[in-house]
Amino acid sequence: MKQRFLLLLALCFAAPAQAGLFSDDDARKQIQQLEERVLRLEDASKQQTKSMLDLQGQIEALNTEIRKLRGQNEELAHGLQDAEKREKDFYVDLDTRLRRFESTNEAAPAAGGAEAAPADHDDPVAENRAYEAAYGLYKGGSNASAAKAFQEFIKKYPQSVHVPNASYWLGNALFNLGDYKGALDTYQALLKAYPSTPRAADVLFDIAGCQQELKQGAAAQKTLKQIVAKYPSSEAAAKAKKQLAAKK
CATH class of the missing domain: 1.20.5 (Single alpha-helices involved in coiled-coils or other helix-helix interfaces)
Structure with missing residues (x-):
């Protein structure tokens, strides 16, 4: 303007x-x-x-x-x-607690002959905590500690509903540690005791993996074929088919 x-x-x-x-x-x-x-x-x-x-x-x-x-x-x-x-x-806390628990158990027999109080095997809270502690160690990559914790759990709570899963994770921990024979025995015992476990196809696939590591090629091929025949719709069957096709 x-x-x-x-x-x-x-x-x-x-x-x-x-x-x-x-x-x-x-x-x-x-x-x-x-x-x-x-x-x-x-x-x-x-x-x-x-x-x-x-x-x-x-x-x-x-x-x-x-x-x-x-x-x-x-x-x-x-x-x-x-x-x-x-x-x-x-x-870290789980590992520390487990080590403390192991040290207490080892020191108990030398406590002047005093009889230690028996553990409560019927305590569901303690049972769940023991399983979660072992699983936490496995997920954290502490395979040696996890294997020991799962073995203790199965021994202490043989009737627990967690035993099939504990056995499966025990097998995985042993496999990761290179103990293929121990893992194979664990997987086979799991299928023998719990043939209807929902993880059956995965357990068989892991068995085949152990057999391959142990140079049991024919047995591994047989196990892979068993997965495809018995559990054709499973993810384990899809992986088994790929391995079988690669061998041709």
């Missing part, structure tokens, strides 16, 4: 000097054209200002979103670190 006012003012002062050159109609036309030009320039300036303001608003919104995402990312990273630390602390 200021530009427009100054321009019109200049035209007003210049009008007398041009009176001899232009007629009133020509002067009015020129003034009108100048006004229209000024209006167009003002509109263009307004549009440019509006576009710049819109762009600035979009930039601010993006910056806000970036800051928000960075904050969420930092929270997630912090939460993940806390979860990893809690998991590590949990397994």
